Amino acid sequence: MAKADAATVEFETRAKNLLKGELKRRGVTYAQLAEKLAALGVVENERNLNNKISRGGFTAAFLLQCLTAIEVSSLNL
Incomplete structure (x- = not known):
């Protein structure tokens, strides 16, 4: 499956790095x-x-589930 446009890839990378961080x-x-x-x-x-x-x-729902599970109450974007 081909990757989406560059903007989508950029935001996927940001979401991944946010969660990993x-x-x-x-x-x-x-x-x-x-x-x-x-x-x-x-x-x-x-x-x-x-x-x-x-x-x-991953989906926004998955991101929120993970952040909830690790008790993140606020994010700095």
């Missing part, structure tokens, strides 16, 4: 994120999370 700041691994998401009823394993976040093309 918040995980790193809190010292949360993908395995820990999977556990925290499971507590919210979201079923993902460590490998799927790694792949999904590395690609960067």
Whole structure:
């Protein structure tokens, strides 16, 4: 599947880096994120999370689920 336009790719990269940065700041691994998401009823394993976040093309809902799971209350964009 071909990548979308440059603007879309740029925002996907920004979303990916935002999520990775918040995980790193809190010292949360993908395995820990999977556990925290499971507590919210979201079923993902460590490998799927790694792949999904590395690609960067995840939904806004997924981003919000992850941020909620790691207790992010505010973001600086």
